[in-house]
Amino acid sequence: MRATEKEYGGRGKRLKELLRFVRERGEVSVEELLSEGFSRNLIRRALELEILEEDYRIETVPIKPQSLKEKKRVVLTPSQRNALRGILSERGPHLLFGVTGSGKMEVYLQAAKRVVESGKRVLILVPELLLTPELRSRIEDYFGKVGIFHGKLSRKEKVSAWLSALKGEYPVFIGTRQAVLLPVKDLGLIVVDEEQDSSYKEQQKPYYNAREVALKRGEIQGISTVLVSATPSVESFKRAKEGKLQLHHLKERVTSLPLPKMELIDLKEEERRGIFSEKLLRALERVIKDGKQALLYINRRGYFSRVFCLNCGFTAECKNCKVPLSYHKFKKLLICHVCGKRYRPVYRCPKCGKLLEFRGYGTERVEEEIRILHPEWRVVRLDLDTIKDPTRGAKVIKEIKEGKYDVIVGTNIAVKGHNFPKLSLVGILIADLLGGPPDFMSSERTFQSIIHSTGRAGRFIPGFAIVQAFNTELPSIRYAVNYDYEAFYEEELSFRKLLNYPPFKLGVLLEFLIKKREEFVELKESYENLKKRLSEFEFPKLSPAPIPKTSGMYRYLAFLRTDWENSLEKLKKLRKEVTSFPARFRVKIDVSPVRIT
Ligand SMILES: [Zn+2]
Numbered sequence: 001m002r003a004t005e006k007e008y009g010g011r012g013k014r015l016k017e018l019l020r021f022v023r024e025r026g027e028v029s030v031e032e033l034l035s036e037g038f039s040r041n042l043i044r045r046a047l048e049l050e051i052l053e054e055d056y057r058i059e060t061v062p063i064k065p066q067s068l069k070e071k072k073r074v075v076l077t078p079s080q081r082n083a084l085r086g087i088l089s090e091r092g093p094h095l096l097f098g099v100t101g102s103g104k105m106e107v108y109l110q111a112a113k114r115v116v117e118s119g120k121r122v123l124i125l126v127p128e129l130l131l132t133p134e135l136r137s138r139i140e141d142y143f144g145k146v147g148i149f150h151g152k153l154s155r156k157e158k159v160s161a162w163l164s165a166l167k168g169e170y171p172v173f174i175g176t177r178q179a180v181l182l183p184v185k186d187l188g189l190i191v192v193d194e195e196q197d198s199s200y201k202e203q204q205k206p207y208y209n210a211r212e213v214a215l216k217r218g219e220i221q222g223i224s225t226v227l228v229s230a231t232p233s234v235e236s237f238k239r240a241k242e243g244k245l246q247l248h249h250l251k252e253r254v255t256s257l258p259l260p261k262m263e264l265i266d267l268k269e270e271e272r273r274g275i276f277s278e279k280l281l282r283a284l285e286r287v288i289k290d291g292k293q294a295l296l297y298i299n300r301r302g303y304f305s306r307v308f309c310l311n312c313g314f315t316a317e318c319k320n321c322k323v324p325l326s327y328h329k330f331k332k333l334l335i336c337h338v339c340g341k342r343y344r345p346v347y348r349c350p351k352c353g354k355l356l357e358f359r360g361y362g363t364e365r366v367e368e369e370i371r372i373l374h375p376e377w378r379v380v381r382l383d384l385d386t387i388k389d390p391t392r393g394a395k396v397i398k399e400i401k402e403g404k405y406d407v408i409v410g411t412n413i414a415v416k417g418h419n420f421p422k423l424s425l426v427g428i429l430i431a432d433l434l435g436g437p438p439d440f441m442s443s444e445r446t447f448q449s450i451i452h453s454t455g456r457a458g459r460f461i462p463g464f465a466i467v468q469a470f471n472t473e474l475p476s477i478r479y480a481v482n483y484d485y486e487a488f489y490e491e492e493l494s495f496r497k498l499l500n501y502p503p504f505k506l507g508v509l510l511e512f513l514i515k516k517r518e519e520f521v522e523l524k525e526s527y528e529n530l531k532k533r534l535s536e537f538e539f540p541k542l543s544p545a546p547i548p549k550t551s552g553m554y555r556y557l558a559f560l561r562t563d564w565e566n567s568l569e570k571l572k573k574l575r576k577e578v579t580s581f582p583a584r585f586r587v588k589i590d591v592s593p594v595r596i597t
């Protein structure tokens with residue numbers, strides 16, 4: 001059970017309490033709500049009013065798993081065979097690094113098969129968005145029925161999965177990060193697919209990273225852990241270079257299709273209509289004329305991404321989070337993408353009365369503008385707003401696969417987990433946005449995101465990609481467009497080393513929450529004291545977070561760094577010192593964060 005974006009405007013006191021309770025918890029089971037004293041009737045009422053919703057469960061998506069119809073006996077290429085032999089011959093941590101379409105999955109499934117044949121069991125971890133019926137059926141082609149474990153199961157389902165793992169009911173379990181400690185009987189191998197994915201990191205206490213836990217678990221249990229990726233994380237790449245992970249590099253694709261060729265377009269120079277360069281429009285026309293599909297990728301929902309006043313600088317912001325609101329034209333609302341709060345749109349500046357500017361691009365606007373340019377094209381949007389209703393989401397995905405659309409306008413959801421057989425062109429609209437809020441990991445995210453999204457094209461038919469950017473000089477964009485992994489990692493590592501960033505240092509993000517802004521003076525004093533007592537760490541200036549507020553509290557961040565030596569001792573000391581921090585300030589400790597927002 002969780003809260004929807006809908007606000008409850010009625011008078012029911014208990015309903016308000018229920019909503020507040022669920023919002024605070026994030027996700028709650030019905031049993032928990034009942035034990036908290038909320039009645040079944042009340043919960044039913046909240047569901048009817050759509051202020052609460054049942055969890056979206058991956059299994060129950062009513063989509064017929066489209067089996068890829070692979071023969072169970074696949075002949076491996078020489079480099080796949082080498083990788084397989086390497087993984088099986090040496091127990092320990094491995095990195096299976098291979099370009100999109102190089103048959104990495106085939107290699108780890110074969111390895112898993114050998115492990116199962118020897119009487120052991122296998123745990124395969126995948127990122128949240130990848131745990132689809134399609135993936136499951138592909139793995140079941142090998143092993144028959146497999147076990148499933150992820151955070152969106154009900155408590156009852158979790159208990160039953162946990163017990164079947166203990167009993168050894170299935171040869172293979174697949175799951176998301178929550179599955180990393182699943183007590184699989186006679187575990188013989190752990191696989192972490194798409195190891196670079198940020199969903200392996202738990203974003204609340206205890207902030208663990210399932211990839212790191214998997215490596216440690218493998219070490220403790222004396223079994224192999226295989227990290228798999230087309231774009232390994234900078235950490236894993238460094239470890240492989242130092243010999244801490246055994247590297248198996250698949251350089252060629254197994255299919256006869258080459259990787260999609262990427263063309264970089266400078267949005268400042270190129271002639272364009274709106275956000276579409278003429279080159280992108282020509283390419284779209286060609287692809288659609290041939291009866292193939294194109295995907296336009298932008299990692300932002302809504303219509304306009306910013307509403308502001310040119311006269312006085314006012315920006316429409318969320319009251320809870322202080323971040324700019326996005327305008328959703330379809331719903332005619334301003335929506336906060338951090339907390340989901342909705343606001344009635346304003347058209348005149350509340351400060352000076354001038355008309356407000358609506359700017360920036362989100363999926364809705366891209367969808368509308370492409371429809372205006374080409375009314376004859378069949379366009380569909382695939383983002384969080386589309387798949388919120390799982391039935392509708394599954395229907396849209398099925399229709400895309402069947403070729404009922406020409407153009408897909410989508411976010412991350414569209415570029416992860418699904419194979420669209422007719423997809424021939426991927427257009428990245430604004431590559432500069434892919435790094436997210438700027439921090440030391442931005443260029444890594446940009447690089448990975450370009451390779452992954454464009455890799456959706458040309459998996460079954462020849463494909464190509466057009467990457468539009470305002471700043472075409474960014475090394476992450478340049479290297480990605482040329483598939484120059486080595487150069488990217490070398491440059492990124494030397495940059496991190498020079499500036500003392502992870503993975504060369506251990507990074508710890510401290511988040512401080514205060515109720516009133518005036519308390520900042522005191523917070524700063526306590527922070528300075530903390531700094532004095534923890535000379536092992538390098539302390540930056542305490543600064544407001546990119547998301548400045550959460551549930552009415554002001555957020556301040558400090559990204560501490562230290563050498564890796566004695567890190568456990570240092571972290572223990574840090575935790576102890578933080579506990580003695582004045583009680584009215586809330587402090588969160590995130591070791592090795594994946595985002596600094
Ligand atoms: Zn104004």
Ligand SMILES: [Zn+2]
Nearest residue numbers: 318321336339
């Ligand atoms: Zn908000």
